[in-house]
Amino acid sequence: MSGPEKFVLLGKVVGVHGIRGELKLESYTEPRTQIFRYQPWRLRSASGETTIAGSRGRAQGKGIVATLPGVDDRDAAAALIGSEIWVARSALPKSAPGEYYWTDLEGLEVVTLEGRALGAVSHLIATGANDVLVVKDAERERLIPFIVGQFVTQVDLEGGRVTVDWDPEF
Structure with a gap:
C-alpha cells in the first residue's frame, strides 16, 4: 500500500519532573521505555x-521521565504537557506473522466469507478479553471480535481486506 506516511500514537506528555526541563510521559509501548527506540x-x-x-x-516509578533536546527548563517542559507523541509507522519493527498493528488494520475493507461487504475498519477497541474491530458502512456500525480463526478468517494487508465469519444482519 502506498500513499502518505502513516503515524502511530505511542504516548503522551503528562507532566514535568524537576526544574531542568524533564518531562513525565505516559507510554503505550511494551515495555514502556521502548518508546525511546522509535524516533524521531x-x-x-x-x-x-x-x-x-x-x-x-x-x-521512574509507574511512569517514565524524558529529556528532549532544546527543552532545558520547567517552563519549556510545562508548555508541552498534553502533547501526543507520534512516530512514523516505518520506524516500528515489522509485526510477527499473525500479529498486526492497529494502524495497519484501520481503513481495510471488511467482507463476509460469502464476499458481502460490511464496511471498513474505523478503529479498534481494546477489551480485557480481545480486541474488537469497529466496522462502519453508510448505514451502521458493527463490533466484531478480532479473534483470528474464529471470527477473523483472513487479513490481507496488501489487498486491503479483512474476511470475517460474521452474520451481516448482526
Missing part, C-alpha cells in the same frame, strides 16, 4: 506540531 517523535498539541529527535529517558 512528532509532538502534536492544540498549538501545532514539532518534530524532535534524540529524546532520552528512563523508567
Whole structure:
C-alpha cells in the first residue's frame, strides 16, 4: 500500500519532573521505555506540531521521565504537557506473522466469507478479553471480535481486506 506516511500514537506528555526541563510521559509501548527506540517523535498539541529527535529517558516509578533536546527548563517542559507523541509507522519493527498493528488494520475493507461487504475498519477497541474491530458502512456500525480463526478468517494487508465469519444482519 502506498500513499502518505502513516503515524502511530505511542504516548503522551503528562507532566514535568524537576526544574531542568524533564518531562513525565505516559507510554503505550511494551515495555514502556521502548518508546525511546522509535524516533524521531512528532509532538502534536492544540498549538501545532514539532518534530524532535534524540529524546532520552528512563523508567521512574509507574511512569517514565524524558529529556528532549532544546527543552532545558520547567517552563519549556510545562508548555508541552498534553502533547501526543507520534512516530512514523516505518520506524516500528515489522509485526510477527499473525500479529498486526492497529494502524495497519484501520481503513481495510471488511467482507463476509460469502464476499458481502460490511464496511471498513474505523478503529479498534481494546477489551480485557480481545480486541474488537469497529466496522462502519453508510448505514451502521458493527463490533466484531478480532479473534483470528474464529471470527477473523483472513487479513490481507496488501489487498486491503479483512474476511470475517460474521452474520451481516448482526
